Amino acid sequence: MIFTIIVILIIALIIVAIIINAVQQHKLEEEANKRRELTKVKNIIDETENTLMASSQLPVPMHMLAILNGRIHSALTTMSKLNPKAFDIQQRIEDAANKSQMPESEIPRFPPAFNLPDNDKIIVQFIQAIKRLRMLLRAENTKGRVSQYAYTGLDTYFEKLQLKVNVETLAKRGQAAINSNMLGSARQYYEKSIKALEAQNNQDEYCVQKLTEYRAKLSEIQHILLSEQQPSIESKKEHDPMDAQFETKTKW
Known part of the structure; x- marks a missing residue:
């Protein structure tokens, strides 16, 4: 009996140990x-x-700022549930x-005029910021947090903004090259600016202008280059010694 x-006690202890281990696991x-x-x-x-x-110096519509703050709000709410004692x-x-309150105003169709910086590093940061904005916009749209109207309008806006930064930076460099x-x-x-504009499917007012x-x-540039080349061509025709070797000699 003993x-x-x-x-039975040994078996019970083993079962209890297994249960405790399972609970701990x-x-x-x-x-x-939770940590992940x-x-x-x-x-x-x-x-x-x-x-x-990163986009603080770019003309970002209030609608996009609301979407980004809504993304932060959602993440903070999740964090609060996971860690209610988190500070502030x-x-x-x-x-x-x-x-994150979405404005009632219309989403702008075209980016406003703004001065591009001369620093190439900042220009690159601008383009990277626009790409990240479009990436986050797509992510929020995929999660169903952005209406199709807002998504289409904002994505088109940022596409035009990226084009604007790209072509106007190239043109700015082109003008600097002319000055030098x-x-x-x-x-x-x-030529690169024109190619980028011609590649746009929708030739809007900005592209046409x-x-x-x-x-x-x-x-103008091609005309100047051609006029500079013309005197050297004429000079070569007058003084090139090879011409004499191929002239037809007249027999008297």
Whole structure:
């Protein structure tokens, strides 16, 4: 009888140990999943805030700013559920909620005029920021947080903004090359600008205006290059000693 009781106790202890181990493993898995989820939402917040900072000098519509702040609000809400004791989390949630209200105004069709910086590094940062804005816009649209109207309007806007930065930077470099009397380089810059504009499926008012402007500038450059080459061609015709070797000699 005592032996049976001992066996039962041993079996019970083994079962209890297995249960305790299973519970501990489950808790460890939950903690690991929680840490992974927290890392994920922190990365979302950091990525979105960095994009907002990087695009602060660009003409970003209020509609896009609302979408980005809505993305932050969603991530902060998830963080609050995972870690309710996080410092100042509720205040951040309220701030993001206030900033995520979508404006009632129409989404602008064209980017406004703004001065491009002379620093090439900043220009590259501008283009990268626009690409990141479009990437986040697509991500939010995929999650169903952005209406199709807002997505289409904003994506078209940023496509035009990226084109504007690209072609006007090339034209700016082209003008600088003209000022430095580097007409060959200037021609290449304007040719690239024209090619980028011609590649657009929808030739809107901006494309038509810039194509007219840049084609006229390219024509001026080509005219100057041709006029500079003409005297050297004439001079070569007059003084090239090889011409004498192929002249037809007249027999008297």
